[in-house]
Amino acid sequence: MTTQTREVVVNTEPFVVNFGPAHPSTHGVFRMRMTLDGEVIVDMEPVFGYLHRGIEKLAEERTYTQVIPLTDRLDYLASMNNNLAYCLAVEKLAGIAVPERAEYIRVIIAELQRIASHLCAVGFFLNDCGAFMTPVLYMLRERERILDLFDMVCGQRLTYNYMRVGGVSQDFPDEFIPAVAKFIGEMPGWLDEYERLLKENEILLARAKGVGILPRDLAINIGASGPVLRASGVPWDIRKADPYSIYDRFEFDVPVGLAGDCYDRYRVRVEEMRQSLRILRQAIKDLPGGEVRSQVPHLIRPPAGEAYGHLEGPRGELGFYLVSDGSIAPYRFHVRAPTFINLTALSDMMRGWKVADAIIVFGSIDICMGEVDR
Amino acid sequence: MTLALSGKDITKKIEKKFPGCVAEAAAESLLVKGEALSEVAAYLKNTPGLDFDYLTAVSGVDYLDYFEVVYHLTSIKHNHSLVLKARCYNRENPALPSVVSLWRTADFQEREIYDLLGISFTGHPNLKRIALWDGFEGHPLRKDFL
Numbered sequence: 001m002t003t004q005t006r007e008v009v010v011n012t013e014p015f016v017v018n019f020g021p022a023h024p025s026t027h028g029v030f031r032m033r034m035t036l037d038g039e040v041i042v043d044m045e046p047v048f049g050y051l052h053r054g055i056e057k058l059a060e061e062r063t064y065t066q067v068i069p070l071t072d073r074l075d076y077l078a079s080m081n082n083n084l085a086y087c088l089a090v091e092k093l094a095g096i097a098v099p100e101r102a103e104y105i106r107v108i109i110a111e112l113q114r115i116a117s118h119l120c121a122v123g124f125f126l127n128d129c130g131a132f133m134t135p136v137l138y139m140l141r142e143r144e145r146i147l148d149l150f151d152m153v154c155g156q157r158l159t160y161n162y163m164r165v166g167g168v169s170q171d172f173p174d175e176f177i178p179a180v181a182k183f184i185g186e187m188p189g190w191l192d193e194y195e196r197l198l199k200e201n202e203i204l205l206a207r208a209k210g211v212g213i214l215p216r217d218l219a220i221n222i223g224a225s226g227p228v229l230r231a232s233g234v235p236w237d238i239r240k241a242d243p244y245s246i247y248d249r250f251e252f253d254v255p256v257g258l259a260g261d262c263y264d265r266y267r268v269r270v271e272e273m274r275q276s277l278r279i280l281r282q283a284i285k286d287l288p289g290g291e292v293r294s295q296v297p298h299l300i301r302p303p304a305g306e307a308y309g310h311l312e313g314p315r316g317e318l319g320f321y322l323v324s325d326g327s328i329a330p331y332r333f334h335v336r337a338p339t340f341i342n343l344t345a346l347s348d349m350m351r352g353w354k355v356a357d358a359i360i361v362f363g364s365i366d367i368c369m370g371e372v373d374r
Numbered sequence: 375m376t377l378a379l380s381g382k383d384i385t386k387k388i389e390k391k392f393p394g395c396v397a398e399a400a401a402e403s404l405l406v407k408g409e410a411l412s413e414v415a416a417y418l419k420n421t422p423g424l425d426f427d428y429l430t431a432v433s434g435v436d437y438l439d440y441f442e443v444v445y446h447l448t449s450i451k452h453n454h455s456l457v458l459k460a461r462c463y464n465r466e467n468p469a470l471p472s473v474v475s476l477w478r479t480a481d482f483q484e485r486e487i488y489d490l491l492g493i494s495f496t497g498h499p500n501l502k503r504i505a506l507w508d509g510f511e512g513h514p515l516r517k518d519f520l
Binding site: 048049052054056057220221222223234236241242243306308310317319321323331332334336340341343344373374 | 375376427428429430431433434435436444446450453457477478479481482483490503504505506507514515
């Protein structure tokens with residue numbers, strides 16, 4: 001008996017899928033224009049700008065102090081850090097000194113905000129991995145505690161407008177420091193609890209380990225910053241590399257990853273929360289008394305010139321480039337938004353992976369569209 | 375602390391290699407002629423001892439007489455920084471060479487400057503609007519827009 005073989009030729013051709021702009025996993029309005037070959041991503045082009053509010057143009061028509069509430073609306077998950085970065089830039093431009101107590105207050109607030117932001121980042125990343133809603137609800141519970149603390153100091157829970165040029169708007173109320181101390185005491189236990197559930201969770205390892213690798217050299221060339229850069233093995237943290245405020249007085253480590261994959265980015269964020277708690281413990285212990293704001297005129301008129309102020313935000317290097325013409329409003333206000341630049345790496349991280357991985361890779365960057373689109 | 379390198383010191387090195395390409399050297403910044411930007415940028419990135427491997431930020435400013443593009447360069451290897459600037463005086467058709475081939479960070483940032491200030495970057499692989507939609511007329515961050 002003879003068998004007949006027949007050759008079957010299947011032709012596949014790449015096709016384009018628009019992922020977003022409104023999709024639950026896009027963390028805002030963001031579109032990925034994917035070219036797919038079957039399930040595999042051949043190419044991806046990010047399309048954004050849906051949330052563009054022209055903040056840079058608006059800032060040119062406001063006084064230096066009036067710009068602070070605008071910075072709240074950039075990265076709305078880390079408004080305190082935005083406030084601080086902008087104030088640092090104005091202080092550099094105008095040569096304004098900050099009282100000692102205000103420096104400590106700023107560090108305490110900025111580190112609390114970093115924990116709150118990383119809780120969101122980690123929680124929603126796990127959400128994207130498929131651990132639907134359970135981890136994120138636990139993490140939002142802890143974030144809520146930090147929001148309560150912020151509510152105590154400035155009466156706001158999302159857009160704080162707390163920092164001022166030359167200090168902060170008001171001193172801590174009496175009940176604040178005991179409440180922070182309580183939080184610092186309880187938080188490590190919660191972190192351990194998450195770690196016990198997630199660190200070696202088989203599903204998380206299978207989905208995130210080795211996925212969306214960003215090699216070290218590419219991470220630097222692409223200008224990545226924050227946990228994305230550090231997960232690729234570059235120990236670059238502005239708090240250490242170019243200490244602003246009083247960060248040179250505190251002891252803390254810079255966690256780095258080895259592989260540069262999604263799992264490392266997740267790990268780096270968890271470790272950073274522990275380091276932030278370490279800084280908080282030291283800052284609360286050393287908190288001095290005194291003024292919280294230096295004497296700054298209502299209408300600040302910095303001398304003509306330019307300054308670039310930057311800090312290590314939860315998402316990376318947040319910088320403000322200000323140009324002054326000697327008037328009461330900035331001549332030019334430019335934001336170096338960390339996630340906007342981290343997005344450059346997205347197509348490289350996704351190429352060759354499947355559509356299901358795209359969501360995880362995107363989630364691991366920890367994006368905030370308010371900052372990307374401005 | 376990141377050491378801010380003086381534009382004047384760097385100028386001495388650059389002038390030896392590319393005579394006449396520096397327009398103005400200040401303590402905090404270095405202004406190069408637009409046509410020499412690519413060569414100077416490549417030199418800053420690849421020279422041992424300078425190694426500006428990280429382009430922190432690219433900002434564009436409209437000074438009405440000219441447009442200025444500001445490159446904040448950092449070396450992660452040596453932890454020092456430099457502010458590099460270039461100007462274009464042509465208001466109708468401003469253009470500068472793109473640095474995307476050296477630092478891919480510039481990809482979105484140059485597109486943003488093109489979108490909001492209307493400076494085109496020659497050699498950019500995908501120069502189109504990024505924040506505004508394709509049919510938008512004008513460039514909002516120009517001082518004569520409103």
